[in-house]
Amino acid sequence: MKKYWSRLAAGLVPYVPGEQPKDKKYIKLNTNENPYGPSPKVLEAVRQATDDMLRLYPDPSCSALIDAAAESYGVGRDQIFAGNGSDEVLAFAFMAFFDPGRRIIFPNITYSFYPVYALLFNLDYVTTPLDSEFNIPTEGLMKGSGGIVLANPNAPTGKAMPLSAIRGILDASPDKVVIVDEAYIDYGGESAIGLINKYPNLLVIHTFSKSRALAGMRIGLAFGDSGLIQALENVKNSFNSYTLDRLAIAAGIAALQDPEYYRGTLQRVLATREKFVNDLRERDFYVTDSSANFVFVSHKTIRAEELFKRLRQAGILVRYFRDPLIDNYLRISIGKDEEMKALVEEIDRIRGRA
Amino acid sequence: MKKYWSRLAAGLVPYVPGEQPKDKKYIKLNTNENPYGPSPKVLEAVRQATDDMLRLYPDPSCSALIDAAAESYGVGRDQIFAGNGSDEVLAFAFMAFFDPGRRIIFPNITYSFYPVYALLFNLDYVTTPLDSEFNIPTEGLMKGSGGIVLANPNAPTGKAMPLSAIRGILDASPDKVVIVDEAYIDYGGESAIGLINKYPNLLVIHTFSKSRALAGMRIGLAFGDSGLIQALENVKNSFNSYTLDRLAIAAGIAALQDPEYYRGTLQRVLATREKFVNDLRERDFYVTDSSANFVFVSHKTIRAEELFKRLRQAGILVRYFRDPLIDNYLRISIGKDEEMKALVEEIDRIRGRA
DSSP: OOTTOOHHHHTOOOOOOOOOOOSSOOEEOSSOOOSSOOOHHHHHHHHHHOSGGGGSOOOTTOHHHHHHHHHHHTOOGGGEEEESHHHHHHHHHHHHHOOTTSOEEEESSSOTHHHHHHHHTTOOEEEEOOOTTSOOOHHHHTTOSSEEEEESSOTTTOOOOOHHHHHHHHHHOTTSOEEEEOTTGGGSSOOSGGGTTTOTTEEEEEESSSTTOOGGGOOEEEEEOHHHHHHHHHHHTTTOSOOSOHHHHHHHHHHHTOHHHHHHHHHHHHHHHHHHHHHHHTTTEEEOOOOSSEEEEEESSSOHHHHHHHHHHTTEEOEEOOOGGGTTOEEEEOOOHHHHHHHHHHHHHHHHHO | OOTTOOHHHHTOOOOOOOOOOOSSOOEEOSSOOOSSOOOHHHHHHHHHHOSGGGGSOOOTTOHHHHHHHHHHHTOOGGGEEEESHHHHHHHHHHHHHOOTTSOEEEESSSOTTHHHHHHHTTOOEEEEOOOTTSOOOHHHHTTOSSEEEEESSOTTTOOOOOHHHHHHHHHHOTTSOEEEEOTTGGGSSOOSGGGTTTOTTEEEEEESSSTTOOGGGOOEEEEEOHHHHHHHHHHHTTTOSOOSOHHHHHHHHHHHTOHHHHHHHHHHHHHHHHHHHHHHHTTTEEEOOOOSSEEEEEESSSOHHHHHHHHHHTTEEOEEOOOGGGTTOEEEEOOOHHHHHHHHHHHHHHHHHO
16 A cells, blocks of 8 residues: 555654534534634625636736735735645745754644644654643743744634733744744734734734634735745745635635624624633533633533533534543534534533433 | 745745736736636536635545546546645645655656756656657656656647557556656547556546636646555645635536536637647748647747747737757647637738848
8 A cells, every 4th residue: 555655655644634524414613613604795706706717827926815915914015925724824834944953842732733744844843831721831932943833822722822922932032933823813812913023033824714714715824024925935836836726815805805794703703702611611611711713621520532422422513632631621613602502502411411 | 035944945946837917918828728718517616605605614535526536537536636736736746655865757848847846845856858859758767766757748848648658657667656747638648547557656647727727726636546545645634634625626526527518618729729730830830749738839940039029029928938958949828719810910920020
């Protein structure tokens, strides 16, 4: 089977995304998608762009999307890079800024794609432990020589790090690139984008898969000094000239141009999260303070794996990580009110049986 | 500027796609796109899929697209891989099958992305020279130890290699992977897909950007033994779980299900090519026998660069490569009849002036 594999391919341990089962209809709270769809203006823009022009290659530099992002975020055009979801942007960033032999560092509990990239690109890494309440001690992050990767808010804990702490890391690390992965920033926490003019080694990564409800369209952005952006462009243009298709570009632009719609759906998710956290705490759950569109929870008496399995049987998908550090925790995405209500009712049934 | 770049990023020489100028409207014959749009059923399928579901991640395994391709090509589901255009599929294949230190080989005149991938993934390569009529001598291809990459029909020459020659290469190279890039196969030549059951080291790559008129949607497929496909999956899942968005998947499926429409547009391109080749040969052009949707041409007296510049001034874009091996040649995509007529008229004007 592996006869023709490269040494690289044979040594990989791929990332495992949350399951997308097709056997029946589930209440899907396992991949942190937005319960509300994209802006109607996004759907309209995509339909408008669905014409004979699909025969032509997209703009490889995504100029119109970059223009819209520059306007929306108030940064320069040359400070923005666009990629096929934040995962692709992260992959390019690992290639563009980290060197084999120089250890990069990230927390021991964080987005589980980071070690996968390190293996793929032959990069050494160390992890730094979170404290008992899942905070990230900043001193720990400063030990790597090759670069720092940080999710803020962190996943799957949902906890945000204050901007002052990020500034502290940047001040202490002028010689290496610091990647701040802000996939969930719109749900809480303070964005570091405002710091890119001051710190030429800061790369901030955003996605359109969460608050902008476009997980199905694969759009990610990076913000940073133009020197960093140019390195990302070089890597991308050595890999695949056009990673965003014409409809993804159209969707991204329209999403950036309808902030009002997205403010509304964001507020609904935040209100649902607040109620859901209260419901869980009343039911003997430990729940971290979430700044994301998910919560990270552990029950006093029922094991996480047991809960995960019972919920799955009842048609409710949540995320369980088979990682010894967090194997009594579940990550639960915030859905619509009625979905969270169904989940709480199922939890009550399980507690009654337990 | 390059302070924070990895050694890798600093050493790259990115691929340069054909220009996509926005200063005015051009007759665009420089990037081998299809002059006819995608099937109306494709546009309808994409519009149908443009709904609230875009909030959800796409199927990471692209099952429905793989199913449709298996049906359309008559191969097994486990013999197909789907990626973001054939460029991404090629990038993954270079990672999955080639090892640093073992030289891969490809022709000295071929798709100019191959050496870019080699540099990106730190792979050694050698090139083998074409003969004076741009044929690929197969013995030359057998000298590399690490793998063979071949475009058939070749680009930018447009010349096809007979299947018997490919079989010869495979018979002589049982220990290394042979990649046959069939981006242009629908315009001529014989596909090697029928050989994948016999040769477990053969990977055939297709794109939807040419005959299927979906360059704007970024869809590529690879066909090969399930062992090879699994390696591609491992690399992809270590890079980006979802590289095809929901609308690209929908477009790809609908395109595979409307072969009749595409047979029609293919015939029109082939008829236009035949007439255009005759027109050029009557005007003192050397034109290779093209099995692609472009022709590769050289004029007896007017230098290619001169022609390129004059055509551009007249609003007609063709492709000129600044490569000493082919710097008196132009690659001209086959457009609609009226576009080729305008080009021939402009050539007549240039010849009159010349």
